[in-house]
Amino acid sequence: MLKIQTDWIRLVDELHQTALSVSLKSDQIDDLGARLRRTELLLPVIGSFSAGKSSLLNAFLEKDVLPIGLAPETELATELRYGEDPHALAMRPDGTGERMEVDALKSIKARAREFTHVQLFLDDARLKAIEPLVLVDMPGFGSSLEAHNKAIGWYLPRGAHFIVVINVVDGTITQSLQRQLDDVHTMGRDMSVLLNQTNLRADDQVRSVAASIREQLQLYYGIDEAVMPVGTDGHEVLTQVLARIAPDRIVRRIFADEIKALTESLLEQIRISERALLNDKRTNDHALEELADGLGHIEQRRDCMIADLRRQQLESVVERALKTVEYELMDAENELLTAALAGNRDSFSRTFAEVVRHAVTRTLKEQMDEVSRAIVRDFGAALADLEPTMAQLGSGTDWLKNLTERLNQSLQRTGDMLAGWSDSLATHNARQLEARKQETGWKPGQPLPQVNYRNIATIVAVTTQVINPLIELAIIFLPEILVFIREGTQREQMRKTIRDEVIPSFKRELRGKLTALLAEQLDNMVQQVAADFAREIETQSAALQAHRDNAAASAEQTNATLALLAQAREHILRIAKEVQ
Structure with missing residues (x-):
């Protein structure tokens, strides 16, 4: 779990305790805390089937786990997850899963229509080290139309960051890939671009292709980052790419505004509670009627x-x-x-x-x-x-x-x-x-x-x-x-x-x-x-x-409650400041 997750879970737990201490509604706090705890960041790896996506991921794992071949082998998107008990879980459209041995991944292609995607659990320190990042091997553009669009339809709105793999032999961003990158850009997602199999071309050719692709990225999407060349050093390059993704920034993008909105709502409740304590019962009853009309x-x-x-x-x-x-x-x-x-x-x-x-x-x-x-x-x-x-x-x-x-x-x-x-x-x-x-x-x-x-x-x-x-x-x-x-x-x-x-x-x-x-x-x-x-x-x-009904309370009781609300306000303001 990322440090930002640990820190923000602690802050949300503090918000929960503060809300309970002064009888504020806390349903949204509970939901937010649960989502922070289970948050994972999916990183779809996209490109044509000949781009070498599966080979790159195998290089990262330093073992051949994902099937590769001359024809498209990846018919189902495959999530690479850490687990002490290695196995594959093929997920169905109804949300159920079928447990399989890891080796079954090589033959699951024939049953691809039964499932939406595969979760592959491996006892691998590399996958544990990158949590909550989850690499996803996606079907390439050369896979079946149904498989490709099934994967894109699922991961386009859910991917936190996309890793784009382009074969140096292609030499450019093809029209097909450009349309897919347009969709990623439309969803507001970031991307990292890798130029793969550069060991098959001379250095000057690689530099020329990388420069051309970088120009396209700047022109179409305003992305001004280096295109990472990948030869026989797939493990090292992908490790560098993952280190640059900055998952803390992604988590901040997902949750910061929501935590801010939550603190504002709690502060609003405190203001109303304070005013209700100072109002008479008739005034409070009238306000409740107005809210009911609303x-x-x-x-x-x-x-x-x-x-x-x-x-x-x-x-x-x-x-x-x-x-x-x-x-x-x-x-x-x-x-x-x-x-x-x-x-x-x-x-x-x-x-x-x-x-x-x-x-x-x-x-x-x-x-x-x-x-x-x-x-x-x-x-x-x-x-x-x-x-x-x-x-x-x-x-x-x-x-x-x-x-x-x-x-x-x-x-x-x-x-x-x-x-x-x-x-x-x-x-x-x-x-x-x-x-x-x-x-x-x-x-x-x-x-x-x-x-x-x-x-x-x-x-x-x-x-x-x-x-x-x-x-x-x-x-x-x-x-x-x-x-x-x-x-x-x-x-x-x-x-x-x-x-x-x-x-x-x-x-x-x-x-x-x-x-x-x-x-x-x-x-x-x-x-x-x-x-x-x-x-x-x-x-x-x-x-x-x-x-x-505070009109019947003593001044001492009212002041004590107001003091608790003031203390709660200070706690909430401190938490809001920490999240900024």
């Missing part, structure tokens, strides 16, 4: 907002997404055209799916950020009448402004909608899987029954095998798209087919499915923001409720 306004606005968003926002969000998909598919026309003319359906499918994933990921994340802010702003407006009451309770005139800012920050931290879709749809998929088990008379030990993609697509628009649900749409409907691809077609005729038949056909399929998916997610977002506002008001109500 909760009622939230419920009323929530129901209206769901209908308003579906009527006013849904269509425009879908249209912007569809236009972006069309534009980027047209921009990739030459790639698609080359694959189509060669009759290379696999290459066409891969490029098509990558473009769709890239386009939808970027445009929807941008739009969901805008929509979430509008939702918070709308709920805030519904609570405007509470501001005088909160000012009288010691919260100041900026209470509503501070509250909406905290909730906006919370959505930015935890409201990654692509990750949210994976989670919500995973629940749906688990229900479907259970239904299929009953239908087929499945028994433990038997292969899991296959869930029918097309049936699920008509129910909730997309399935989940813990992959990006929108790219699944492309996979589902590629068979229909591929009927347009015919060998021997002339170039201009094929170009016209792609523009006039392939792209419009996919847009028609995407429109209905994306509309249903977005409607579900907009509803979920409204419900989440409403619950966040309601929790804040209920927290303040609880602080007020705890002291509403």
Whole structure:
């Protein structure tokens, strides 16, 4: 465990004890402490299958654990974890796992469709030394389309830092890799870039390729870091890269704002508690009535907002997404055209799916950020009448402004909608899987029954095998798209087919499915923001409720309680300062 984790767990435990000492609500403190304790930082290692990712990780471990070969061997993302009892745990879509021997990793490729990813536990001091960092061997771009997108869909929103491996023979960031790096950049993740197998080229060639890639990184992403060359020294180079990642900074990025928001909420409770102690019972009762009315306004606005968003926002969000998909598919026309003319359906499918994933990921994340802010702003407006009451309770005139800012920050931290879709749809998929088990008379030990993609697509628009649900749409409907691809077609005729038949056909399929998916997610977002506002008001109500009957208390008792609250404030302010 990192020192910052140990330090912050201690601070959160102190917050918990302080809150209990003066009867403040501590539910969020408990949740935060639990997440700090179990935090791990996933480091997906991405690149083409020929980039040498598995070989690099084997070099780091100084033994051949991950399978390598001339054809793509990594069909399942494999997490390298420390464990005194070496074994592999193949994880299924329903969250269960199948324990296997480590050697079974070499043959699991044939069963890849049964699992989402593999956790490989090794009694290796190197893996223990880098905890809570977890290296992930990802399927390369040459692996099956389903395997590649399953892995990307799972780890893109969950990866803390990405290690990009480029084969020196490629000589550049390919269009396929660039789209994937764009997605990583869109998610706000950092990356380290390694130029692998440099022992196969002369030093001047290596320097030239490294300089070219560095220029691309600066141009596209503003990254101004050296591209690390890797020859036969894979262990040493990867060790250096891991040392530079600065996991403390990642943990700080994940938790610092959340701890700050928590301390602000606790200080707010203390201010209200102090004012309640000095108010008479009638004043406190009136304030409680006002807060209860505020909760009622939230419920009323929530129901209206769901209908308003579906009527006013849904269509425009879908249209912007569809236009972006069309534009980027047209921009990739030459790639698609080359694959189509060669009759290379696999290459066409891969490029098509990558473009769709890239386009939808970027445009929807941008739009969901805008929509979430509008939702918070709308709920805030519904609570405007509470501001005088909160000012009288010691919260100041900026209470509503501070509250909406905290909730906006919370959505930015935890409201990654692509990750949210994976989670919500995973629940749906688990229900479907259970239904299929009953239908087929499945028994433990038997292969899991296959869930029918097309049936699920008509129910909730997309399935989940813990992959990006929108790219699944492309996979589902590629068979229909591929009927347009015919060998021997002339170039201009094929170009016209792609523009006039392939792209419009996919847009028609995407429109209905994306509309249903977005409607579900907009509803979920409204419900989440409403619950966040309601929790804040209920927290303040609880602080007020705890002291509403203080009119009967003696001055000595009141002063003693005020002294405890003042002491708690000092403790919380100290903790907030330590986290900065």
